[in-house]
Amino acid sequence: MGIFKRIYDWLLSLFWATEMDITMIGLQNAGKTSLLRVLAGGEFTIDSIPTVGFNMKRVQKGHVTLKWFIVDSADKEALPVAKEELHILLEKPAMEGIPLLVLGNKSDLQDHSTVDELIEALNLKAVTHREVSCYGISAKEETNLDAVLQWLIARAQK
Numbered sequence: 001m002g003i004f005k006r007i008y009d010w011l012l013s014l015f016w017a018t019e020m021d022i023t024m025i026g027l028q029n030a031g032k033t034s035l036l037r038v039l040a041g042g043e044f045t046i047d048s049i050p051t052v053g054f055n056m057k058r059v060q061k062g063h064v065t066l067k068w069f070i071v072d073s074a075d076k077e078a079l080p081v082a083k084e085e086l087h088i089l090l091e092k093p094a095m096e097g098i099p100l101l102v103l104g105n106k107s108d109l110q111d112h113s114t115v116d117e118l119i120e121a122l123n124l125k126a127v128t129h130r131e132v133s134c135y136g137i138s139a140k141e142e143t144n145l146d147a148v149l150q151w152l153i154a155r156a157q158k
């Protein structure tokens, strides 16, 4: 087993062993179910069934509250809607000061937005009074998921 795979597996086990309260939010088709499935050790599947009713996924594992907001970085038409939804969400009193991780999923697709383009399209520079990070990932290729796990674990242990 390669060193990177070993570090990733170690981060995964640390992630599942760490208590944290994460809310995963994203528009339809962004890849929430796929990402959760991959993090839970399952296989990526191309034709996953849309999750009806629950567009908010709550992985409740303790007391630290974090948010991750997932967007399909290859679906540029959806970005204005994602931006609206995100900023509506951030205005809620319950969201005050809570660290936010924005994930541009599907970075394996040709036409995906870069992180800089996502920051621009989602107007992340306007977000103040909280920590915001934005990563490009692919649930399919398992790209950059180690960075996601590190971000979550680091904040959960504060």
Ligand SMILES: Nc1nc2c(ncn2[C@@H]2O[C@H](COP(=O)(O)OP(=O)(O)OP(=O)(O)O)[C@@H](O)[C@H]2O)c(=O)[nH]1
Binding pocket: 026, 027, 028, 029, 030, 031, 032, 033, 034, 035, 045, 046, 047, 048, 049, 050, 051, 052, 055, 105, 106, 107, 108, 109, 137, 138, 139, 140, 141
């Ligand atoms: N190419 C590519 N496709 C992906 C990736 N992640 C998810 N998909 C595909 O995108 C589609 C939607 O993924 P889901 O995980 O069902 O998305 P969701 O956010 O759970 O969607 P809803 O439950 O309908 O809100 C599926 O066909 C996935 O196979 C990725 O990283 N790359």
Ligand SMILES: [Mg+2]
Binding pocket: 032, 033, 034, 049, 050, 051
């Ligand atoms: Mg789903």
